[in-house]
Amino acid sequence: MVLPFKSSEYINRQERLFAELPESSVLIIPTNDRKFRSNDVGYPYRANSYILYLCGWEEPEGVFVANNKSGSWETILFVPPRDTKKEIWEGKRIGVDGATTWPVNATDSIESAESYISEYISDSHNIFTTLGVSSIIDDMLNNRDDITDPRAILDPMRRIKSSREIEHMQEAARIGSEAHIRAMEVALPGIGEWRIQSAIEGYFMDCKSQWSYPSIVGGGENGTILHYNTNMSEVNDGELVLVDAGCEVHGYASDITRTWPVNGKFTDPQKEIYELVLKAELAGIEACQNGSTWVSIHTATSQVLAAGLIELGVLDCTLDEAIGDPVKFDGPYRNFFMHGTGHFLGLDVHDVGGGRQGDDGKGPILEPGMVLTVEPGLYFGGWRTDVEIPERYSGIGIRIEDDILITEEGPVVLSSSCPKEIQEIEMIVGTGA
Ligand SMILES: [Mn+2]
Known part of the structure; x- marks a missing residue:
């Protein structure tokens, strides 16, 4: 799998975004949910444009998370883990190890995303996320009134093409x-x-x-x-x-x-x-x-x-x-x-x-x-x-x-x-x- 941009271009985009965010921030960029057309027949999947822009993750069920709790920014990409029984039906997955070539500091299973995010939002003062993209993230965060939409920073960046x-x-x-x-x-x-x-x-x-x-x-x-x-x-x-x-x-x-x-x-x-x-x-x-x-x-x-x-x-x-x-x-x-x-x-x-x-x-x-x-x-x-x-x-x-x-x-x-x-x-x- 070759990403459409060099790692350095994604890292550059991430750093330009991070430079605009305050101390003690957590950034959560989920991808789109799958949508179904008839019973278990899905619409062709298209990843969310913001996760594509920041790290190039094209598959369903990914979440890009970044935080600067330690004073410097750390990025982590949560992805579906390898699972032979599911892969027999749905196709091979990149998996947690495979995803380490994506432009992030660490990768982990999507199954741990919820506990990781809960921990980080409990002691972060500033939560940046795009609501209305992923039902899991919406369910976790919807009732909070301290969420900022990072699109206000990302959209002007996306407007100028490299x-x-x-x-x-x-x-x-x-x-x-x-x-x-x-x-x-x-x-x-x-x-x-x-x-x-x-x-x-x-x-x-x-x-x-x-x-x-x-x-x-x-x-x-x-x-x-x-x-x-x-x-x-x-x-x-x-x-x-x-x-x-x-x-x-x-x-x-x-x-x-x-x-x-x-x-x-x-x-x-x-x-x-x-x-x-x-x-x-x-x-x-x-x-x-x-x-x-x-x-x-x-x-x-x-x-x-x-x-x-x-x-x-x-x-x-x-x-x-x-x-x-x-x-x-x-x-x-x-x-x-x-x-x-x-x-x-x-x-x-x-x-x-x-x-x-x-x-x-x-x-x-x-x-x-x-x-x-x-x-x-x-x-x-x-x-x-x-x-x-x-x-x-x-x-x-x-x-x-x-x-x-x-x-x-x-x-x-x-x-x-x-x-x-x-x-x-x-x-x-x-x-x-
Ligand atoms: Mn047109």
């Missing part, structure tokens, strides 16, 4: 981009959304990867539903399909959206909306500059979309009226672009570290090492009753999303190998059907 983290994210974006190309290649009129999903997720598996969130494959009007993932309709000749799918490499996500016609040829109304969304996306990417505010990205995409909707005759008002309150962005353009422009990306697809507008309406300042998505869209669901949908664009839902690394030299598009120009897409769709 060069090795960026390598994993670049790899996830490369595999994700290639998977979208595969999907375009196999498309043909009448294709099932599930077959496009299969082309994409099959490619992830070919690359020893897996999805980082359930793939969205919305043909025709299904593309106007933001979190559609039923993926069980056929996509008719003349319709677009909106594909929002990404994968994970060592826990790090990619998140890419492309929208294209299944017959390989955009209609004029589709082209009008597509070119507008693409223009907004490029403006959003251009706004991803070191030192800029988070909200400047949303301002950039919003201005392009609102101006374009006026130009296309969808909105009949001034640009300021279309955008509305400059902090809240609540003008009528929001009838057709109702989500944010993006989010941070990392161990969680909607990664930690803010990215919503703060009280000042500006959000965090962009810094080198941050990775985020830019994903404007326009949605004209003809089925909607809340707003009048222009006939020419009825049924069109388009989103374009890329993964962007902030650097001192400007934005780097990690998913740049995924085609998005109309000409490129029209040349690829259907060539492998």
Whole structure:
């Protein structure tokens, strides 16, 4: 078992966290509980991102504990012990001895975790833990009112990616981009959304990867539903399909959206909306500059979309009226672009570290090492009753999303190998059907 980072990188993360914690502290970072789908059939297991970040433990039932009772920090990882009878059914375990190669001072059986933690919390003044992750830890600590959430310290750390983290994210974006190309290649009129999903997720598996969130494959009007993932309709000749799918490499996500016609040829109304969304996306990417505010990205995409909707005759008002309150962005353009422009990306697809507008309406300042998505869209669901949908664009839902690394030299598009120009897409769709 090779960990995705050198020990020194994990130790460095631990030390940066410890430097922020007071004397007489105990830190408890549990992993996620297993979840069951049907009787004894479990959902595929995914470890908690904080334990992955601090020590790389990927298996169920792990707890990373650290304390500075003796004056210096000591770390211990509790893991499931070897157990032949269970391993015959569930697979081999790393075990207490095997776990000693993980970046901790000591390892012990998960069966001793409860007594160890009880002892340490009885004489520690400061308990740091993430509640709501592990039912065992929650049961032990839930009634105490002296618990501090270490995420307030960890999240800003996770927001800035190291060069090795960026390598994993670049790899996830490369595999994700290639998977979208595969999907375009196999498309043909009448294709099932599930077959496009299969082309994409099959490619992830070919690359020893897996999805980082359930793939969205919305043909025709299904593309106007933001979190559609039923993926069980056929996509008719003349319709677009909106594909929002990404994968994970060592826990790090990619998140890419492309929208294209299944017959390989955009209609004029589709082209009008597509070119507008693409223009907004490029403006959003251009706004991803070191030192800029988070909200400047949303301002950039919003201005392009609102101006374009006026130009296309969808909105009949001034640009300021279309955008509305400059902090809240609540003008009528929001009838057709109702989500944010993006989010941070990392161990969680909607990664930690803010990215919503703060009280000042500006959000965090962009810094080198941050990775985020830019994903404007326009949605004209003809089925909607809340707003009048222009006939020419009825049924069109388009989103374009890329993964962007902030650097001192400007934005780097990690998913740049995924085609998005109309000409490129029209040349690829259907060539492998
Ligand atoms: Mn996204």
